[in-house]
Amino acid sequence: MNTTxxxxxxxxASGTPGAPRAPRSSGRPAWRSALARHGTxxxxxxxxxxxxxxxxxxLQLQTLFVNISQVATxxxxxxxxxxxxxxxxxxxxxxxxxxxAGALAPLIFGSAFGIAYPMLGLVAAFTVPLLVxxxxxxxxxxxxxxxxxxPIIATLILFISGRGIAQVLTNGNLxxxxxxxxxxxxxxxxxxxxxxxxxxxxxxxxxFWVVNRTIHGRHLLxxxxxxxxxxxxxxxxxxxxxxxxxxxxxxxxxxxxIVVAINSASDAARNGSLMELDAIAAAVVGGALLQGGxxxxxxxxxxxxxxxxxxxxxxxxxxxxxxxxxAKALIIVAAVALxxxxxx
Amino acid sequence: MSGAPERAGPASEPASGFDIDLxxxxxxxxxxxxxxxxxxxxxxxxxxxxxxFGGAYNIASFLNYNAMFxxxxxxxxxxxxxxxxxxxxxxxxxxSxxxxxxxxPYGIQVALPGGVLAGMAFGAINAFVILRLRVPPFIxxxxxxxxxxxxxxxxxxxxxxxxxxxxxxxxxGMEKAFGTxxxSILLVLxxxxxxxxxxxxTSLGRTLLAIGGxxxxxxxxxxxxxxxxxxxxxxxxxxxxxxxVFLASGFGAxxxxxxxxxxxxxxxxxxxxxxxxxGGAGSITATVAGALLLGLxxxxxxxxxxxxxxxLSAYWQEVIRGGFLFLVILLQMRxxxxxxxxxxxxxxx
Numbered sequence: 001m002n003t004t005x006x007x008x009x010x011x012x013a014s015g016t017p018g019a020p021r022a023p024r025s026s027g028r029p030a031w032r033s034a035l036a037r038h039g040t041x042x043x044x045x046x047x048x049x050x051x052x053x054x055x056x057x058x059l060q061l062q063t064l065f066v067n068i069s070q071v072a073t074x075x076x077x078x079x080x081x082x083x084x085x086x087x088x089x090x091x092x093x094x095x096x097x098x099x100x101a102g103a104l105a106p107l108i109f110g111s112a113f114g115i116a117y118p119m120l121g122l123v124a125a126f127t128v129p130l131l132v133x134x135x136x137x138x139x140x141x142x143x144x145x146x147x148x149x150x151p152i153i154a155t156l157i158l159f160i161s162g163r164g165i166a167q168v169l170t171n172g173n174l175x176x177x178x179x180x181x182x183x184x185x186x187x188x189x190x191x192x193x194x195x196x197x198x199x200x201x202x203x204x205x206x207x208f209w210v211v212n213r214t215i216h217g218r219h220l221l222x223x224x225x226x227x228x229x230x231x232x233x234x235x236x237x238x239x240x241x242x243x244x245x246x247x248x249x250x251x252x253x254x255x256x257x258i259v260v261a262i263n264s265a266s267d268a269a270r271n272g273s274l275m276e277l278d279a280i281a282a283a284v285v286g287g288a289l290l291q292g293g294x295x296x297x298x299x300x301x302x303x304x305x306x307x308x309x310x311x312x313x314x315x316x317x318x319x320x321x322x323x324x325x326x327a328k329a330l331i332i333v334a335a336v337a338l339x340x341x342x343x344x
Numbered sequence: 345m346s347g348a349p350e351r352a353g354p355a356s357e358p359a360s361g362f363d364i365d366l367x368x369x370x371x372x373x374x375x376x377x378x379x380x381x382x383x384x385x386x387x388x389x390x391x392x393x394x395x396x397f398g399g400a401y402n403i404a405s406f407l408n409y410n411a412m413f414x415x416x417x418x419x420x421x422x423x424x425x426x427x428x429x430x431x432x433x434x435x436x437x438x439x440s441x442x443x444x445x446x447x448x449p450y451g452i453q454v455a456l457p458g459g460v461l462a463g464m465a466f467g468a469i470n471a472f473v474i475l476r477l478r479v480p481p482f483i484x485x486x487x488x489x490x491x492x493x494x495x496x497x498x499x500x501x502x503x504x505x506x507x508x509x510x511x512x513x514x515x516x517g518m519e520k521a522f523g524t525x526x527x528s529i530l531l532v533l534x535x536x537x538x539x540x541x542x543x544x545x546t547s548l549g550r551t552l553l554a555i556g557g558x559x560x561x562x563x564x565x566x567x568x569x570x571x572x573x574x575x576x577x578x579x580x581x582x583x584x585x586x587x588x589v590f591l592a593s594g595f596g597a598x599x600x601x602x603x604x605x606x607x608x609x610x611x612x613x614x615x616x617x618x619x620x621x622x623g624g625a626g627s628i629t630a631t632v633a634g635a636l637l638l639g640l641x642x643x644x645x646x647x648x649x650x651x652x653x654x655x656l657s658a659y660w661q662e663v664i665r666g667g668f669l670f671l672v673i674l675l676q677m678r679x680x681x682x683x684x685x686x687x688x689x690x691x692x693x
Contacts, residue, residue, distance in 0.1 A: 149673055152429060152482050153611065153621055160608045161666025167659035277490060290480055325494030329487035337477035
């Protein structure tokens with residue numbers, strides 16, 4: 001053993017006695033690695049600064065409310081997407097599941113049953129869409145873990161037909177309704193802030209706890225880190241994967257209900273459209289590795305806030321929606337490319 | 345002195361090589377055979393059940409409409425063979441249809457290359473992001489999907505762009521080459537032939553297949569992996585561009601909002617044609633047959649709607665397309681599982 005051994009901690013331990021152990025230099029300036037590590041926070045700070053300087057009326061309570069009510073759905077779906085990405089998978093069907101759940105709710109409390117028993121109808125309007133959403137997630141999970149279809153392809157099936165089913169159910173019509181109990185999900189206030197913002201925080205806290213403090217979280221990360229090793233050490237890989245896709249679909253279902261509640265109308269063609277991109281972008285910006293093995297839940301929250309702020313910045317400054325699409329595309333590519341650079 | 349053993353090596357190799365070739369060829373046939381059988385069966389069914397099914401009008405409009413889907417399926421096939429995926433084809437086609445519509449006053453001789461080049465530009469972006477920035481293909485092409493969609497909405501002002509009816513642009517789908525075959529069909533045949541020749545008869549095609557079989561091994565063997573992959577994405581972009589030209593010419597307008605879900609049709613066609621989603625194997629002829637089969641399913645559903653036996657709204661289309669893809673994947677998984685281990689191990693999801 002001489003100086004040619006790589007200077008990792010274990011390698012230098014057996015080196016010449018008395019030789020000083022030089023700290024391993026990464027060959028990169030410190031500020032760059034710091035930027036790579038805290039890039040999300042830097043981006044957020046930069047966005048806020050730009051907005052304070054450029055966007056009219058940015059520092060107003062109204063702006064905060066608008067952004068919180070819109071960021072909640074992105075954040076909730078992004079948390080689910082982060083879990084799926086942590087297993088090394090991806091879920092393209094989140095937007096379609098949102099549309100499906102959102103289409104079902106008004107059908108239920110607007111039905112004869114829902115009108116005859118408003119309370120029961122309301123409960124059913126929350127539970128049935130979420131159960132259907134979880135069934136969609138189970139479908140994805142079984143396709144991926146039992147039939148071993150690649151996640152992109154497996155979730156592509158529901159990506160296209162899920163929205164189709166929602167449109168068939170509603171005959172492609174916009175369903176408007178007036179149901180204060182249901183709309184509370186999208187318009188209610190708790191301590192002066194939008195209800196769905198609190199809901200998103202609550203979900204994030206619960207998921208964060210599960211990922212970091214329970215055996216389920218360990219299993220999830222083990223499956224994403226090395227599926228074979230996890231299986232060999234007794235992790236129930238299939239159950240973990242199916243469960244993860246079900247959780248992701250469940251969260252998408254909640255987001256779908258929120259969007260419908262905000263608008264007091266359900267539009268199967270638009271509810272959750274392109275949400276898969278927002279969610280993937282938020283998860284990746286938040287630090288999720290596409291190869292799996294990491295589940296930064298707080299990062300997903302931050303990522304969602306950044307995606308929402310980018311949208312808001314462009315919109316508030318009169319830049320067209322179409323350009324915002326291009327900007328989003330650039331953010332996704334930049335985030336993933338940076339991530340790949342960090343790994344190498 | 346060691347001449348005999350040396351000769352024995354090469355002599356025995358062709359025998360075993362032939363053996364493997366024969367077996368894989370048979371297996372390949374077994375896998376792609378199904379799509380041709382299904383295609384013939386469905387055509388026979390249609391011919392017997394509907395009197396106008398074999399009519400010149402139905403055949404021409406069917407081929408004209410599906411020409412676009414056959415094109416993007418061919419491009420997608422090459423990409424999937426390398427183990428990649430191109431989700432951007434639909435919105436790239438929409439972008440190029442807008443470009444072609446703007447260029448239509450200069451005639452088909454300008455609008456067609458213009459549209460194809462627009463598509464290839466996006467293919468080049470895909471190749472750059474995937475190969476240089478090392479972004480996984482589905483993320484890169486998902487981003488291009490957004491970029492092309494945004495781009496086409498910006499340059500068209502979110503309006504359909506009417507083509508110049510005075511020029512020869514709209515004759516692409518209507519006028520017939522040598523009085524027999526519509527130009528669009530002829531072009532599709534040419535593209536399919538080119539793709540087939542490249543895949544089956546050139547070293548580039550062999551490289552594409554090798555990459556799908558094992559990328560690291562291909563690199564170690566000294567194959568031009570990057571160049572071949574770049575070609576696949578460029579070709580796919582070019583096919584999407586040409587499909588966009590057909591779209592503009594066939595419907596008389598550049599359509600920035602068209603192309604949603606096209607990637608799914610293309611992937612379904614490729615998969616129906618027996619190409620493994622894991623890469624490393626694939627067939628252009630079977631892909632074309634797969635695209636025709638998918639189109640035929642909708643053609644027959646239209647006839648059934650016309651007869652009044654069923655009445656499905658347009659929204660059913662997406663449900664049926666998804667269900668069809670689901671069925672095909674199930675079938676393919678059974679085929680893949682029956683293969684001996686090592687020939688095609690599906691990647692762990």
